[in-house]
Amino acid sequence: MSETPEKLDDAERAHLKKVLETALLVATEPLPVATLKQLFTVPSGAAVLNELLDAIAHDWNGRGVELVRLASGWRFRARLEMQPYLERLHPEKPPRYSRAVMETLAIIAYKQPVTRGEIEEIRGVTVSSAIIQALKEREWIDVVGHKEVPGRPELLATTRAFLDDLGLSGLSDLPPLAELGNLVLPEPAPAAPASEV
Amino acid sequence: MSETPEKLDDAERAHLKKVLETALLVATEPLPVATLKQLFTVPSGAAVLNELLDAIAHDWNGRGVELVRLASGWRFRARLEMQPYLERLHPEKPPRYSRAVMETLAIIAYKQPVTRGEIEEIRGVTVSSAIIQALKEREWIDVVGHKEVPGRPELLATTRAFLDDLGLSGLSDLPPLAELGNLVLPEPAPAAPASEV
Amino acid sequence: MNAIVDAGAIDPVAHLFGEPVTELPQDLYIPPDALRVLLESFEGPLDLLLYLIRRQNIDILDIPMAAVTAQYMQYVEAMQASRLELAAEYLLMAAMLIEIKSRLLLPRPVSSEEGDELDPRAELVRRLLEYEQIKLAAYELDRLPQAGRDFLLVAVLFEKEAVVRLPDVGPADLKSAWLAILARARRQQHHKVQLEALSVREQMSHILRLLAGGRYLPFQDLFDTTRGVPLLVVTFIAVLELVKEKHILVTQDEGYVPIYVRLAGAGTAREGSLVEQAA
Numbered sequence: 001m002s003e004t005p006e007k008l009d010d011a012e013r014a015h016l017k018k019v020l021e022t023a024l025l026v027a028t029e030p031l032p033v034a035t036l037k038q039l040f041t042v043p044s045g046a047a048v049l050n051e052l053l054d055a056i057a058h059d060w061n062g063r064g065v066e067l068v069r070l071a072s073g074w075r076f077r078a079r080l081e082m083q084p085y086l087e088r089l090h091p092e093k094p095p096r097y098s099r100a101v102m103e104t105l106a107i108i109a110y111k112q113p114v115t116r117g118e119i120e121e122i123r124g125v126t127v128s129s130a131i132i133q134a135l136k137e138r139e140w141i142d143v144v145g146h147k148e149v150p151g152r153p154e155l156l157a158t159t160r161a162f163l164d165d166l167g168l169s170g171l172s173d174l175p176p177l178a179e180l181g182n183l184v185l186p187e188p189a190p191a192a193p194a195s196e197v
Numbered sequence: 198m199s200e201t202p203e204k205l206d207d208a209e210r211a212h213l214k215k216v217l218e219t220a221l222l223v224a225t226e227p228l229p230v231a232t233l234k235q236l237f238t239v240p241s242g243a244a245v246l247n248e249l250l251d252a253i254a255h256d257w258n259g260r261g262v263e264l265v266r267l268a269s270g271w272r273f274r275a276r277l278e279m280q281p282y283l284e285r286l287h288p289e290k291p292p293r294y295s296r297a298v299m300e301t302l303a304i305i306a307y308k309q310p311v312t313r314g315e316i317e318e319i320r321g322v323t324v325s326s327a328i329i330q331a332l333k334e335r336e337w338i339d340v341v342g343h344k345e346v347p348g349r350p351e352l353l354a355t356t357r358a359f360l361d362d363l364g365l366s367g368l369s370d371l372p373p374l375a376e377l378g379n380l381v382l383p384e385p386a387p388a389a390p391a392s393e394v
Numbered sequence: 395m396n397a398i399v400d401a402g403a404i405d406p407v408a409h410l411f412g413e414p415v416t417e418l419p420q421d422l423y424i425p426p427d428a429l430r431v432l433l434e435s436f437e438g439p440l441d442l443l444l445y446l447i448r449r450q451n452i453d454i455l456d457i458p459m460a461a462v463t464a465q466y467m468q469y470v471e472a473m474q475a476s477r478l479e480l481a482a483e484y485l486l487m488a489a490m491l492i493e494i495k496s497r498l499l500l501p502r503p504v505s506s507e508e509g510d511e512l513d514p515r516a517e518l519v520r521r522l523l524e525y526e527q528i529k530l531a532a533y534e535l536d537r538l539p540q541a542g543r544d545f546l547l548v549a550v551l552f553e554k555e556a557v558v559r560l561p562d563v564g565p566a567d568l569k570s571a572w573l574a575i576l577a578r579a580r581r582q583q584h585h586k587v588q589l590e591a592l593s594v595r596e597q598m599s600h601i602l603r604l605l606a607g608g609r610y611l612p613f614q615d616l617f618d619t620t621r622g623v624p625l626l627v628v629t630f631i632a633v634l635e636l637v638k639e640k641h642i643l644v645t646q647d648e649g650y651v652p653i654y655v656r657l658a659g660a661g662t663a664r665e666g667s668l669v670e671q672a673a
Binding site: 221222223225262272273274275276277279280283293294296297299300302303304306307319320321322323361362363364365371372374375 | 437438439440441483487521524525526527528529530531532533534535536537538539540541542543544545546547548549550551552
């Protein structure tokens with residue numbers, strides 16, 4: 001509070017901004033103004049520093065990194081729009097659906113419209129609600145009706161988004177089942193009753 | 198090598214520079230050009246990228262942070278002159294290695310690959326395990342093989358991290374060894390059985 | 395020499411490190427108090443020997459063995475009094491110095507085939523020079539700016555967790571999932587997994603979607619006439635299949651009036667859980 005922004009000449013301003021910017025670029029956590037004050041032996045008021053920080057943030061407009069004021073202080077961070085590029089440098093191993101999810105999805109894809117009971121009958125194990133929920137949230141399956149049997153179970157089918165995400169123009173683009181039939185041998189091990197996502 | 202810098206228009210250049218700069222600012226280690234290429238789906242030649250990186254480095258002239266080319270790639274770092282300010286935020290003194298550590302490191306750097314026995318021969322004293330361990334933990338040296346002599350001692354060499362941390366782009370950037378002097382025998386016989394460096 | 399990290403305190407002796415020792419006073423006398431500090435700062439017998447030679451401004455190629463050995467022994471004795479554990483390597487050097495000196499006193503043997511005389515000091519000189527070279531190199535290395543000590547690295551945040559990655563699935567994954575089901579089904583013979591034309595199933599889902607919400611649709615509205623005869627046939631089969639599975643009702647009040655199609659449950663007790671009409 002000892003100085004006002006007007007007191008700084010251009011060279012002083014430039015110097016303070018340079019030091020502040022550098023400190024924020026090398027910081028591994030947000031820096032509150034109280035900490036940033038310690039950079040300088042000649043004390044600057046919080047108002048002066050905040051004004052300079054706003055100016056630095058403004059300097060970074062249009063660049064891939066932005067200076068933001070968080071609850072715990074100021075920090076530089078990459079803009080969200082840079083994410084697709086940056087992710088290419090660190091390709092994370094994409095998560096995989098469990099076998100239970102994949103089999104459920106395959107049954108819905110090939111046998112639609114199908115009820116949960118029918119899926120269970122084919123898989124030989126119960127299908128957890130979490131699996132159906134996950135596929136619904138992904139918008140890959142939805143309810144296209146109800147089967148007119150006791151309980152009126154949901155009839156599940158795949159969606160257009162499912163086809164789009166898998167790069168298919170229609171269900172007929174799926175690997176044909178008729179050809180698949182001859183490729184398999186009975187599984188040796190009993191099926192695990194796993195039903196988690 | 199597929200493109201020449203001239204082919205890029207101003208908007209393309211600005212975009213590529215923005216993405217490159219962002220990737221380097223958020224990187225936690227030096228990024229080689231081969232890695233930076235992966236930022237873009239449209240491939241750019243190494244020559245183009247290097248030219249853009251030089252341009253980015255130039256853009257940062259006069260600021261508190263600089264873009265440098267190290268052994269394992271490009272990276273942003275604070276300029277040396279910023280250190281007095283930054284140290285005020287982190288008053289704890291970073292460790293300074295003892296002469297014993299530095300001499301051991303120098304022997305490994307200049308004579309690599311080298312065994313601990315060979316280091317001891319040059320220094321004339323036993324080299325403590327703690328010194329070797331400290332350098333390994335700093336990831337400045339590692340074991341690159343074993344010498345085929347009794348005991349198969351470890352062959353030690355410096356790492357890329359060592360070069361990076363010292364701001365060097367290669368071993369040839371190390372300060373040159375002082376002239377060893379003319380290893381002639383003191384008085385009459387000229388042919389010394391001395392090993393040369 | 396056991397310390398990995400220097401305390402950082404700068405005492406005068408530390409200036410030895412890498413700096414020309416010849417700048418020190420020429421006299422040989424070192425006060426005993428200073429000697430203790432001095433010994434702490436030596437990296438070993440080579441270091442001490444090098445110091446003695448440089449300090450006396452002796453040409454390293456012409457070491458007066460008697461004088462140097464005598465001085466060296468003085469230091470070693472002082473060291474033994476205070477830091478015995480350090481002394482072994484120094485004593486070894488002392489032995490070497492005395493050996494060299496004694497060999498110099500003896501008649502010189504002809505040692506190599508060419509008849510060259512080897513000076514016993516040659517190996518010592520080589521080691522001293524090599525050590526001095528490394529000592530200087532270590533000093534130069536230490537003067538290089540070090541990451542973390544002399545400069546800091548830029549570390550801008552990249553909030554990767556902002557976007558949740560969903561698993562990627564391809565047609566091949568569906569295929570292998572289906573193969574797994576099939577393999578199990580073969581083992582459990584009571585399951586009959588039928589192979590049917592997919593396009594019929596697709597149309598069945600499509601028709602159910604069109605009828606979702608309990609709408610009545612004219613029969614002909616189920617058919618997309620723009621996509622060829624095969625699709626019309628498949629759609630018709632799908633309608634028959636849906637009727638057979640009691641999913642839909644197809645009604646016609648009398649002959650030659652429009653046929654209407656609706657969901658089997660529609661119009662009776664419909665819950666609100668039916669999906670809305672989606673495009």
